[in-house]
Amino acid sequence: MPINITMPALSPTMEEGNLAKWLVKEGDKVSAGDVIAEIETDKATMEVEAVDEGTVGKIVVPEGSEGVKVNALIAVLLEDGEDAGAIDTSGSGASAPAASAEKVPAVPESAPAIEVGAKAVTDPVPAPKAGDGSRILSSPLARRLAQLNGLDLKSLSGSGPHGRIVKRDIEAALAAGTGKSAPAAAEAPKAAAAAPAVGQSADQVLKLFDEDSYELVPHDGMRKTIAKRLTESKQTIPHFYVTVDCELDALLALRSQLNDAASKDKDGKPAYKLSVNDMIIKALALSLRDVPDANVSWTDDNMVMHKHADVGVAVSIPGGLITPIIRRAEEKPLSLISNQMKDLGKRAKERKLKPEEYQGGTTAVSNMGMMGVKNFAAVVNPPHATILAVGAGEQRAVVKDGELSVATVMSVTLSTDHRCVDGALGAAVLGAFKGYIENPMSLLV
Amino acid sequence: MADTNYDVIIIGSGPGGYVTAIRSAQLGFKTAIVEREHMGGICLNWGCIPTKALLRSAEIYHYMQHAKDYGLSAEKISFDPAAVVKRSRGVSGQLNGGIGFLMKKNKVDILWGEGRISKAGEVTVSKTSKKAMEPQHPAPKGTKGEGVYKAKHIIVATGARPRVIPGIEPDGKDIWTYFEAMVPPAMPKSLIVMGSGAIGIEFASFYKTMGADVTVIEMMSNIMPVEDPEISGMAKKMMEKQGIKFLLEAKVSAVKKGAGGVTATVETKDGKKQDLTSEKMISAVGVVGNIENLGLEDLGIKTDRGCVVIDGFGRTNVPGVYAIGDVAGPPMLAHKAEHEGVVCVEKIAGKDVHAMDKSMIPGCTYCNPQVASVGLTEPKAKEAGYDIKVGRFPFMGNGKAIALGEPEGLIKTIFDAKTGQLLGAHMVGAEVTELIQGYVVAMNLETTEEDLMHTVFPHPTLSEMMKESVLDAYGRVLNM
Numbered sequence: 028m029p030i031n032i033t034m035p036a037l038s039p040t041m042e043e044g045n046l047a048k049w050l051v052k053e054g055d056k057v058s059a060g061d062v063i064a065e066i067e068t069d070k071a072t073m074e075v076e077a078v079d080e081g082t083v084g085k086i087v088v089p090e091g092s093e094g095v096k097v098n099a100l101i102a103v104l105l106e107d108g109e110d111a112g113a114i115d116t117s118g119s120g121a122s123a124p125a126a127s128a129e130k131v132p133a134v135p136e137s138a139p140a141i142e143v144g145a146k147a148v149t150d151p152v153p154a155p156k157a158g159d160g161s162r163i164l165s166s167p168l169a170r171r172l173a174q175l176n177g178l179d180l181k182s183l184s185g186s187g188p189h190g191r192i193v194k195r196d197i198e199a200a201l202a203a204g205t206g207k208s209a210p211a212a213a214e215a216p217k218a219a220a221a222a223p224a225v226g227q228s229a230d231q232v233l234k235l236f237d238e239d240s241y242e243l244v245p246h247d248g249m250r251k252t253i254a255k256r257l258t259e260s261k262q263t264i265p266h267f268y269v270t271v272d273c274e275l276d277a278l279l280a281l282r283s284q285l286n287d288a289a290s291k292d293k294d295g296k297p298a299y300k301l302s303v304n305d306m307i308i309k310a311l312a313l314s315l316r317d318v319p320d321a322n323v324s325w326t327d328d329n330m331v332m333h334k335h336a337d338v339g340v341a342v343s344i345p346g347g348l349i350t351p352i353i354r355r356a357e358e359k360p361l362s363l364i365s366n367q368m369k370d371l372g373k374r375a376k377e378r379k380l381k382p383e384e385y386q387g388g389t390t391a392v393s394n395m396g397m398m399g400v401k402n403f404a405a406v407v408n409p410p411h412a413t414i415l416a417v418g419a420g421e422q423r424a425v426v427k428d429g430e431l432s433v434a435t436v437m438s439v440t441l442s443t444d445h446r447c448v449d450g451a452l453g454a455a456v457l458g459a460f461k462g463y464i465e466n467p468m469s470l471l472v
Numbered sequence: 473m474a475d476t477n478y479d480v481i482i483i484g485s486g487p488g489g490y491v492t493a494i495r496s497a498q499l500g501f502k503t504a505i506v507e508r509e510h511m512g513g514i515c516l517n518w519g520c521i522p523t524k525a526l527l528r529s530a531e532i533y534h535y536m537q538h539a540k541d542y543g544l545s546a547e548k549i550s551f552d553p554a555a556v557v558k559r560s561r562g563v564s565g566q567l568n569g570g571i572g573f574l575m576k577k578n579k580v581d582i583l584w585g586e587g588r589i590s591k592a593g594e595v596t597v598s599k600t601s602k603k604a605m606e607p608q609h610p611a612p613k614g615t616k617g618e619g620v621y622k623a624k625h626i627i628v629a630t631g632a633r634p635r636v637i638p639g640i641e642p643d644g645k646d647i648w649t650y651f652e653a654m655v656p657p658a659m660p661k662s663l664i665v666m667g668s669g670a671i672g673i674e675f676a677s678f679y680k681t682m683g684a685d686v687t688v689i690e691m692m693s694n695i696m697p698v699e700d701p702e703i704s705g706m707a708k709k710m711m712e713k714q715g716i717k718f719l720l721e722a723k724v725s726a727v728k729k730g731a732g733g734v735t736a737t738v739e740t741k742d743g744k745k746q747d748l749t750s751e752k753m754i755s756a757v758g759v760v761g762n763i764e765n766l767g768l769e770d771l772g773i774k775t776d777r778g779c780v781v782i783d784g785f786g787r788t789n790v791p792g793v794y795a796i797g798d799v800a801g802p803p804m805l806a807h808k809a810e811h812e813g814v815v816c817v818e819k820i821a822g823k824d825v826h827a828m829d830k831s832m833i834p835g836c837t838y839c840n841p842q843v844a845s846v847g848l849t850e851p852k853a854k855e856a857g858y859d860i861k862v863g864r865f866p867f868m869g870n871g872k873a874i875a876l877g878e879p880e881g882l883i884k885t886i887f888d889a890k891t892g893q894l895l896g897a898h899m900v901g902a903e904v905t906e907l908i909q910g911y912v913v914a915m916n917l918e919t920t921e922e923d924l925m926h927t928v929f930p931h932p933t934l935s936e937m938m939k940e941s942v943l944d945a946y947g948r949v950l951n952m
Contacts, residue, residue, distance in 0.1 A: 037952060072868055072879075166918030168893050175891065186826070194893075194918055 030079050030104040034088075036097045037066065037073050046101060047072060049090045055083045057104070064090075064101070081106045165192035172197040178206045204327050205259075249347040257406050264325075265445040268404045269453040271461050275420040275435040278306060278467040285361070299362040303420065304340070304394050308364055309470050311392060311415055312336035312356035314459035321456045322389050324410040325447045331410070339391035339411065340368060342375040349375050350408065352388040361470060396420060402438040412444040413456065437464075478504045480817065481595050481623035483587040483766065486513020487520075488797030488809025489629035490571050495814045497578040499821040504621060505580055506587035508600040511571035511612055513631050515806045517564050518605060522654050523674055525560035527838050530681035534840065541877055551682065553659050560654065565609045572612035584615035589628075589767040593792055595621045605651045625792055625820050628766060628780060629813065632759035632798035640666070640727050640755060646734045647727065647753045650675070660684050662750035664736050666724050668695035670837040672756030673711075677839035680716050687717040687748060689724055689738055696837060700849035700898040706882055707900045710841050727753065761799040776801075784827025786816030794820075808833050834912045836905040841881055844908035847896030847915060850886055859889040861921075863945025865937045867901045869952045872932040878902035883941040885911070892920035897941075903934055910938055921946055 034044065045067040051057055058080040066073050084105035088095055095101065163180050165173075169192045173180050178197060183206045185192035200206040246254070282301050289297035315322040315336040324331035336357045339350035351371035353364055374380050393405040394417040405416040420437040439460070443453045463469050479501035482489045489505055490512065496503040510517040529551070539546040575582055583597045590596040597618050634649040636642065642649045653675050661684060665676045668690035680686045688695065695718060696704040708718055721741040728735045733751040740746075761779040773788045774781040779802075780788055780795035787794055794816050797809030811828050818825040834846040853860050867873040867881035881901015888895055897911035914924060924942045929935050943949045 041952075073866065167920045167923050168891060168918035171891055171920055 028106065029084055029109060030081060030106065031100050032063070032075075032077070032102040032104060034095045034097050034099045034101050035066065035073075035075060041097055043094050043096045046088050046090055046092045046095050049086060051083050053083050053086055057081065057083060077104065079104060079106075084109070163192065164189055166194065168194050169197050173206075176201055180206075182206045205263075247346065249349070253347055256408065260406050260409055264407050264409065266404075266407060266442050267445050267450065267453070268440050268442050269450070269457050270402065270438060270440040271457045272436050272438050273461045273464040274425070275303070275437050275464065278303070278464055279420070279435060281467045282306065289362075299365050301361055301365050302368075303396070304392070304417075305361055305365040305368055306467065306470055307394065307415070307417055307464070308338050308340060308353055308356055308368070308392055309359070309361055310460050310463035311390060312338050312353075313463055313470070314456050315390060315413075316357040317459045318452065318455045321413060321443070321448045321452045323412050323447045324389065325412060325444055330447055333389040336390060337388045339385070339388035339408065340371070341391060341393040341405075342372050344376045344378065349378075349380065349385055350388065350391055351375050351380055351385050390414065392417060396437065402440060404440045405442050407442050407444050409444070412447045413453070414442050415460070416440045416442065476619060476621045478502050478581075478621060478623040480504075480625045480627065480820070481506065481583070481587075481621060482627045482629055482813075483589075483595065484513060484629035484631055484762075484797075484799075485511050485571060485575075485582075486629060486631045486797065486809065487515045487806035488631070488813045489513065489627075490574065491810040492627055492629060492796060492813030492817050493580045494574060494578045496817045496820075497580050499817060499823075501625075501817070501821070503578075503580045504583050504616070504623070505575065506583045506585065506595065506597055508584075508586040508602060509604050510568060510609055511575075511582070512564075512568050514633075516567050516571065517609065518651055518654060520806055521567055522560040522564040523650075523678075524838060525563040526556065526654065526678050527674060527840075529556045529559065530678045531840065534681050538877075553656060553682075556682075557655050561607060568609040569612075575612070576614070582612055582615040583617070583619075583621060584611055585618050586765070588765060589626055589771060589793065590620065591767075592771065592790070593622055593624065593626070595623060595626060597621065607655070625794065625817075627786065627813070627816060628768075628788075628793070628795040628799055629797050629809065630762040630766065630799045631809075632761050632804055634755065635758040635760050637666075637724075637755065637757055640724055642755050643729075646729050647755055649755055653754050656752075660751040662733070662752075663687070664689065664724075664734065664748055664750045664753040665756060666736075666753060667756035667758065668692075668697070668718070669756060669758060670696070670835070672754065673707075673837055673839045675754050675756065676716055677711065680711075680714055681840065685715075685750070687719065687750065689719045689722050689736070691721065691723050693721050695720070696843060698835065699837075699843055699845055700884060700896070701851065703843060703845065703882065703884060703898045703900045707839070707841055707843050710880055710900070711839070714840070759798065759804055761801070763799060784815075785819040785825070786812055787819075803830070803833055803835065805833065805835065829916075832912060832915050834908045836908065838905060841901050842904045843900050844904040845896070845898040846908055846912050847894070848886060849896060849898065850884075853886050853888075853895050858895060860895065861887045861889045861945040863887070863941040863943065863949075865940040865944055865949065865952065867934075867937065869940065870932075870934060870937045872934050872936070873902065875932070876902060876934075883907075883937045885938075885941045885945050887921055887942075887945050892922060894919065894921070894924070897938075901934075907935055907938060910935060 037044065046064060047067045048065040049063070050065070051063045057063055057077045059078055061077045062074045063077050064075040066075055081104040084103045086102045088099070088101040164185060165180055166187070170180065172194060176197070178200055180192055183192055183196055183200050184190065186196050187193040282303065286297070286300055289299050291297050319332065322333045322336055324333065335355040337352050337354045338356045339352045341348050341350050353359065353367055356364060371380065371384060388411060390411050391408055391414040393414060395403060396417050396419040399419050402418040403416050405414040407414050416439065418438040420435050422433055423436040425432055425434045425436065439457070441453050441457050480496045480503045482493050482503070483506045485505050485507040493503050493505045515521060533549070533551055536546045536549045585597040586600050588596050588598070599618060634642070640647065644652050650671055659682050660679065663679050663684045663686050665672045665686060665688045668688050672688060673696060676686045676688050694701050694704045695708050712718065719738055719740065722738050724736045725739045726737040732749055734753040735747050735749040736753060738746050738748055763775050763778060763780060768775065768780065771790050771793065773790050773793060780800050782788055782795050782800045786796045786800065796812040796816050798804040800812065815825055815828055831847060834844065837843040848856065850860070850862060863885040865883050868879045873879055873881070878901060881904065882899070884898045885894065886896040887893065894911065894915050897908065899908060921942055924939065927939065929939045940949055940951060944952070
């Protein structure tokens with residue numbers, strides 16, 4: 028079948044051109060890639076290459092022809108064994124559009140099709156401003172990637188020169204799952220949606236005070252970690268809180284009995300001395316064992332269902348706090364929890380904990396009872412989904428069966444990550460917890 | 473007794489080594505550099521620089537031959553091979569002396585001789601055993617010599633040398649490497665160039681312009697195989713018009729030397745053999761790292777295929793020993809070596825520095841037509857899974873190119889359709905080696921097509937084609 032060679036488009040906008048010169052004549056053999064003609068537009072001359080091999084059967088448009096329409100038939104190539112008789116040039120000519128179905132695009136590969144639909148990409152992405160109105164340094168590509176991925180540049184830090192946010196910072200944020208823009212919820216007031224994720228700058232804070240009215244203490248690593256983790260927690264974790272009151276009298280009585288029964292070594296030192304907190308750790312661990320759906324961690328892709336309750340215990344130390352972890356607390360006897368806690372607490376105060384002793388965990392306890400705090404709400408410390416804030420055990424008037432009486436009561440508040448622990452689940456955990464505290468013998472079995 | 477203790481000792485004073493030495497000194501390190509042969513290394517003495525001088529002579533000769541095209545007349549045009557070579561050596565010599573000056577200015581000690589890491593933290597410099605290639609520039613004055621020197625950090629920057637194919641060993645007489653090809657005693661009438669990488673093609677271009685009958689033999693299906701096939705294909709066509717012959721997917725399987733020169737048996741992919749005879753042959757089949765006699769094996773330093781294995785900061789597997797440049801692996805380019813050295817020594821100084829992004833290293837070939845590129849080629853971009861937009865703009869549509877009488881060439885740009893990231897740029901034509909850096913800056917600053925379209929390019933310049941190519945990728949080309 029003869030192959031038609033048509034007038035190529037040298038640019039997306041070209042409609043016609045001049046056939047300046049033929050470099051082959053009828054009867055010449057050509058192979059793919061051979062230059063066969065030169066085409067001129069008002070500015071450019073381009074070579075036309077054959078894309079197939081064959082013999083030039085007929086030159087339809089003579090050289091020197093002007094105003095040859097794009098796609099018009101200009102020549103016919105014969106394959107092996109074909110003769111010129113096979114050529115049908117009817118309807119084709121210098122000015123006629125090529126009707127042939129067998130259009131052979133004859134070089135040069137024309138420009139790619141114009142894409143008008145790429146609006147989202149070609150719209151300018153304005154350079155963002157930081158909360159204080161100063162410019163956030165970022166590369167154009169980083170801005171576009173942030174826009175495409177719904178990231179908020181204000182919440183990212185840049186690793187380029189002068190803190191410029193560049194592509195690798197966006198990629199790191201995407202990998203870590205941080206920096207997501209607040210979903211532009213329609214009902215949210217606009218001002219709130221645009222609220223800056225950064226606090227006041229150092230200058231903004233300091234200019235509110237006389238220069239000699241303070242001294243600056245640089246942050247140490249622990250302070251920075253606390254600030255970073257808790258800010259991240261409050262910004263990314265939707266907290267909610269459940270509070271219950273637990274009566275402690277039975278637990279306090281049992282604790283005395285157990286401590287009195289502890290065997291003593293030759294120096295008269297008891298084998299264990301349980302604290303209320305040790306029993307709270309155990310009670311919380313057992314509660315999570317009973318309500319396993321609350322013993323979880325959130326990731327964007329999955330719910331992490333933990334098989335054991337690893338309870339972090341907030342220990343206040345000079346300059347901050349740290350949460351060493353009692354692993355598998357639901358399996359451990361109170362005496363072991365107590366002794367481990369004494370060791371961890373002591374080394375925490377000396378800042379001698381190993382990372383594996385304070386990293387991870389599935390829940391946490393923060394107890395401010397000894398400081399007389401009645402009740403408070405703690406900040407969830409990811410990857411935990413819950414944290415139990417424990418207030419002081421104090422004698423309160425309680426009403427039982429219509430009778431006023433006195434009981435030792437402790438208020439506890441469970442903060443939960445609502446993404447993975449819903450209200451009823453939080454209530455179920457505290458229900459179980461209250462059961463263990465008020466029926467403390469169950470902590471022993 | 474002179475002080476022999478340093479913070480940093482660099483072995484090799486090529487473009488990687490000497491730049492590293494200067495940066496090291498700037499950072500406050502007490503620095504020394506070991507060199508056995510010539511300050512500035514191959515680049516300055518037997519590579520990049522002297523070839524550019526030769527190619528400049530060829531270019532002007534070419535223009536003189538075509539004076540008529542510009543309305544000028546030049547008669548009895550000829551050249552003196554010795555003078556062409558002399559100019560090239562002079563250019564090299566001037567810069568060679570310049571390195572000595574730079575070392576002195578930056579208080580970098582030169583340890584003249586061959587360096588070997590005799591043990592961790594110690595470099596022993598002994599008399600050079602390598603026979604120097606002649607003509608040789610004089611050694612710098614005021615150097616320290618043989619002896620044992622200590623350094624906390626030792627940076628290997630020993631470069632590379634021509635790869636040798638067994639059975640086709642260059643003899644320096646009939647079969648040349650770039651060393652001999654740079655100082656021809658006379659212009660050969662005919663020449664076979666084995667290998668069409670940057671070195672092979674530049675010499676092919678030079679000798680063709682100077683009148684030789686040149687045949688290039690390449691194993692791959694494209695000349696300059698690392699380049700975008702559309703660009704190298706166009707370069708090949710333009711060179712074929714000048715009369716250079718190419719045999720692709722072909723290799724030299726044997727050579728015979730006789731009175732008439734070199735006869736190469738060339739085997740093509742289909743198994744056909746043919747004999748080609750020419751006066752000289754250039755072997756330009758790549759380079760291999762100089763990893764020998766440095767004591768690397770004794771220290772247990774890992775190497776792979778003739779190169780030292782390093783991390784992104786030039787660190788080898790042995791603390792305190794680093795490698796940069798050609799000896800540390802491809803791409804074997806002077807500008808890669810320089811930056812690798814700077815990153816290495818800044819990391820040593822504890823600077824907050826990022827590993828070099830090898831996807832943004834430009835490459836330039838100074839044949840006629842010139843070829844320059846950065847980033848991914850079209851096939852590589854597709855292979856990497858990008859949905860791409862490709863822009864093309866021919867020299868024919870550029871006013872300055874027409875005025876220069878250089879209407880052939882192409883600028884091609886490749887964008888990620890999703891993000892507008894410039895993934896690659898590829899050029900063939902006059903002066904493109906001076907243009908490519910515009911795109912390199914754009915890529916490093918992470919500009920998108922939008923910023924390039926909003927950038928004003930001066931008129932009339934060849935650089936306007938760079939903008940047009942971007943516009944073309946987005947269907948907005950103006951002058952086509």
